[in-house]
Amino acid sequence: MPESIIKIQNLYKKYKNADDFSVNNISLNIEENEIFGILGPNGAGKTTLISMLCGLLKPTAGTYTINSLSPKNNRTKIQRQIGIVPQEYALYPTLTARENLMFFGSLYGLKHKVLHSKIENALQRVGLENFANRKIDNFSGGMKRRCNLIAGIMHEPKVLFLDEPTVGVDVQSRNVIIEYLQELNKNGTTIIYTSHHLQEAEEFCTKIAIIDHGRIYAIGSPKELIAQTENAKNLEDVFIALTGKELRDAV
Template identity: 80%
Template sequence: MIEIKNLYKKYKNADEFSVNNISLEIAENEIYGILGPNGAGKTTLISMLCGLIKPTSGSYTINGLSPRNRLNSIKKITGIVPQEYALYPTLTARENLMFFGSLYGLKHADLHQKIDVMLERVGLTNFADKKVEHFSGGMKRRCNLIAGIMHQPKVLFLDEPTVGVDVQSRNVIIEFLKELNQNGTSIVYTSHHLQEAEEFCTKIAIIDNGQIYAIGSPEQLIANTPKAENLEDVFISLTGKELRDVI
């Protein structure tokens, strides 16, 4: 579904590459975790795959399409759920979803029905006509997720989709994402919740300093790391215990 070849990204006036010669293959229907410390290059990589920023060099394709000549076609089959809320706070949940759904070209009658179904699935039916600015963090996350999947994308990019939410909201979000995956959506996911990633992802790439340090299923990564009992042990073994504060 996604093929990445020798991808580099160096920002203007930067001393180092944020993404440094990354090559990956992400299969159809995969739940692929891209994990790394702060500043490892995760968000830069996803931003390139979403077409938000251009690579310095290298290439990638999504569903066989190249952004060099088919970027609009790629955007039609991809969904993005960013770490920051991509919602208008003074609009209601329904108004937000009507707006984003219309951007994807969904028709009015179908859109109304789809919104009702989605809101019910994530427990927001009773809050559909409340302004998003009054929502809790978990409610905003659930609404944010719906906004990114209204058009039933083939590929969904998730950047920290459960950060800052309560246990119940996290459970609803993860179960909903598993359903989407079972229905044919490939998922590319970043998170600092390593236990969540261990249980959720079918395959994982651990990156640091813009480079890939390891690739495999959670079980493979744990088995191949001496004394590792879980994914967190693998992560610390590969990326170290040094603090990664970034500005």
Template identity: 70%
Template sequence: MNEPIIHIHELYKKYKDADDFSVNNLSLVIEQKEIFGLLGPNGAGKTTLLSMLCGLIKPTSGHFTISGLSYEKNATQIKKTIGVVPQEYALYPTLTARENLRYFGSMYGLKGRELCQKVDDTLEHLGLLKFADKKVDTFSGGMKRRVNLIAGILHNPKVLFLDEPTVGVDVQSKNVIINYLKELNANGTSIIYTSHHLTEAQDFCSHIAIIDRGKIYAQGTPRELVSTTPNAHNLEDVFISLTGKELRDDA
């Protein structure tokens, strides 16, 4: 039996001067080749959890492994194993798309003809090759999202973390992004994804965990979650049933 791609055991995170834990005794197993959705309202702990898994912040306590590796012993190896696509654009606006991607590819150790070919192939695949030499600050939101995605996958990561990868994009760009992610997954990349687009998540994810107040309230396939929640017809009904109707606006 294959080892889980991610194994989280009793993970806690409490920020300095905070009253409550952002992640509170969270345990979770994510299998290889899943498209795993982490869904929750604002302030639920999703971004904190992703930040720990990406090695950006340290847990207060608890433990997790990625592909059997821990940051305590194998940080460099893990960073080569994962790809990260943040919600905010991680791009240099005054550089062209090609310049941005060659820069990010070089950070992952790609170089020369291999890097140039990979950049051009992926730009073409996502409908951006004809804009390759235009500055990113002239791009639409959907175009920036696609370049942002490419920057995180040039090194063929085994695990890809996506934080709201289709927020603020047009329908056509969203379809291109989702279809490309499905291709990556079919070729063996495990995907961990957060989104507020519940219909998208229901269609896209093979498995989902609903998180709130730093804890997992439910997990399963989208179909399992809908079928086991009273009076639920879709994932949005499940979400509201578990997390309530209270507004979660962030100031």
């Protein structure tokens, strides 16, 4: 039976001056080598939850471990074992793709020969080898997404956090990104994924938690969630049934 690489117990987060908890008593185990989707409407608590697991936010209460390490005593060790690919591009626009990757790779402590080899292999894998010396500012959205992904995985993280990894890209870029992520997963990387692309999540994720108002409403494989929901034909039907049809785009 697979081990749980992430264990979350009674996790809470309430922002200063907020009336409600953004994350409200979430307990969850994520198994090693899972592709785990955390899905929910705008304001459901997805980003807050992931930000805590990445060490960017301190919980109000509760605990979690990553690969049996507690952030209280092992923050640096955890940071070395996780990768983060944010929705916003974490790249310097005036630098070339290769310069960006050299910079981020050096932050991970990768040595020159190893780093150079990793960069060249990754650029080739995502179809950017002919654009390595072009400034990021001149890249298309899909090219930026692919380079953004490379920047987050060069140190071969055990756990990879993805926030909308294919938003705003063409079909070809999306396919390259998803196939590359599936390869990483097969090679031992556990993936935590959030997106509003429900069809993509249904095809990509091995397990899903649907959250709203800071709480988990359902958890299971896509097939299990569809089977458990009356009249549901796909994950979108499940999502609407659990979270409602009310618009969530208010600021």
